[in-house]
Amino acid sequence: MSSISCSVRGCHNNWIKRRQQLKQQCFEHKVEMQECCGAAYNLHPPPKDEEHLRLWLKALNLKRPPKRPYVCSFHFVDGKPTDEHPYPEKWLGYDAPVKKPRRVLKRLPPDSGTSGGASNAVENCEDEDDIPTHCDGETQWEDLSVNDHSYSSKLLLQPKPSTSDKGTQCIEQVPLYITLLRNDNLSQLYTGLSLDAFKSVAEHLTKVYSGSFHLHPWDQLLMTLMKLRLNLLQGDLAERFSVSQTIISKIISCWIDLMEDNMRCYIPWLPRETIQATMPQSFKEHYPKTTCVIDCSETP
Structure with missing residues (x-):
């Protein structure tokens, strides 16, 4: 049981990791x-029915699928296989084709005043109810906590800001940190900091931030801390924050330098007396006798 892992490419969820999280x-x-x-x-087993198993494997799109292709909850629309969504659909680690809207014929009543042989048939387009799955090849698992610690994937699908002519309303994008860091548990999970600590660091760094990236500065900090905390791939971060991988790389590099220059106050240096008082006895005995020799000669 301990060897069970999620079969989605790029996903590293497994049974051992799940068990360790339960002890936290x-x-x-x-x-x-x-x-x-x-x-x-949870890790859900593949269906036993051959036809359902074929569709399950088709959704995973693996060249060499394992004998028992388990899939974790993060890749299901409902968090688990259901009658409406029985197969993995989310963050599958590859580009899925976008579904085209269906063309639906609607018939008008005979007395609607329309003329012609096909007057009663009006063609209309309706969008699919399902949101098309679209992920790149480096998308990893999505770190979520279930129950009251979970958040819907729909929160990630906020409308992007757009420029428009006069008279057209412009929709602003909601910063991701608002929907993602809703409590201390989620903040600790994604950043390694409590929610108050994250806000304190964000306020401190925002005062000296001078970048011109489109994302909200706190989202840029969140992205950087998620990279440091979880080592997420750039493709995953690009999908979450709705920007290109090039922008992800530039933002993280910018904020790493910013944090290095302005977060020294968060690193406590203990007094020498405290260090000596807490130093292991064996280290006290051997440290004065230790000699460090560095060979600076050139080798041919």
């Missing part, structure tokens, strides 16, 4: 996760 303390309820919020995800 919930930062909201101050008890172990298994006692309040449960596991962040």
